Amino acid sequence: MTLLDGKALAAKVKEEVKAEAAKLPRKPGLAVVLVGNDPASRVYVTSKRKDCEACGIYSEEYALLENTTQETLLELVETLNQRPDIDGILVQLPLPKHLDEEAVLEKIAPDKDVDGFHPVSAGNLLIGRPGFQPCTPAGVMELLDEYHIDPAGRHAVVVGRSNIVGKPMGLLLLRRDATVTVCHSKTPDLGAVCRQADILVSAVGRRGLITADMVKPGAAVVDVAMNRNEAGKLCGDVDFEAVAERAAYLTPVPGGVGPMTRAMLMKNTLLAARKHQNLV
Numbered sequence: 001m002t003l004l005d006g007k008a009l010a011a012k013v014k015e016e017v018k019a020e021a022a023k024l025p026r027k028p029g030l031a032v033v034l035v036g037n038d039p040a041s042r043v044y045v046t047s048k049r050k051d052c053e054a055c056g057i058y059s060e061e062y063a064l065l066e067n068t069t070q071e072t073l074l075e076l077v078e079t080l081n082q083r084p085d086i087d088g089i090l091v092q093l094p095l096p097k098h099l100d101e102e103a104v105l106e107k108i109a110p111d112k113d114v115d116g117f118h119p120v121s122a123g124n125l126l127i128g129r130p131g132f133q134p135c136t137p138a139g140v141m142e143l144l145d146e147y148h149i150d151p152a153g154r155h156a157v158v159v160g161r162s163n164i165v166g167k168p169m170g171l172l173l174l175r176r177d178a179t180v181t182v183c184h185s186k187t188p189d190l191g192a193v194c195r196q197a198d199i200l201v202s203a204v205g206r207r208g209l210i211t212a213d214m215v216k217p218g219a220a221v222v223d224v225a226m227n228r229n230e231a232g233k234l235c236g237d238v239d240f241e242a243v244a245e246r247a248a249y250l251t252p253v254p255g256g257v258g259p260m261t262r263a264m265l266m267k268n269t270l271l272a273a274r275k276h277q278n279l280v
């Protein structure tokens, strides 16, 4: 079994972004907005700041109180939309329950939508036009490419149908000529479907969901989930030790898809900056 080393590839991608960013007349700029004080979100925002520093990207953080109103948040997004030095805007999800997530994401100017969550980005992806791709599925595609795992003509099974991972993952694999099946909580006999997969991507968030008997020998298995076990240790959906015996390729958690997600955010911010500086 070959480990799909997301940490190593992310470092390489960030080096490339840094080299390209240095060629621009003006530094790319990213604004990260966090509402409330979920500790996991704070950690994630801090790592994004470090990624920006490493890539030569200017970054700003807005930490808003838990009780921030919809109006205040929309006003901040609008201010950032107007700022010529800010190329990308990321509003950390999930938002506190009293806020309307869809309305906030839709407020972000599509040309600054580095998360790829705006309906315009989603539509462009659906019809195969250029645009921002959601970072996690885009990172999975980079990882497959790096290890020369070609989806064309293969059966790809995606477990999970969220707007931010499962659905766009299916579309990206389809665009690369895979035969795609998207499974979810109502799929009968998940195991039987997964066993057909040459490429299996799990994005559910349930530890132990993907057991070795669900994996076709020789498959490439990508674990997008971030769960914690009883000991508080990070783990994915895949029973790693057992699946490692059957799969040909497997992502670790941590060190797999997570670092790639962050690297793709840097790449999207670079793309946004290039567009804003009329270089593409």
Ligand SMILES: Nc1nc(=O)c2c([nH]1)NC[C@@H]1CN(c3ccc(C(=O)N[C@@H](CCC(=O)O)C(=O)O)cc3)C=[N+]21
Binding pocket: 043, 044, 090, 091, 092, 093, 094, 115, 135, 226, 234, 253, 254, 255, 256, 257, 258, 259, 260, 261, 262
């Ligand atoms: N608007 C928005 N965009 C996001 O992209 C977004 C979000 N909201 N909300 C939260 C989730 C979560 N997420 C992670 C990405 C990478 C790691 C990551 O790098 N994980 C490391 C380990 C980190 C650790 O050790 O704690 C790894 O897998 O190796 C973690 C979490 C992005 N998210």
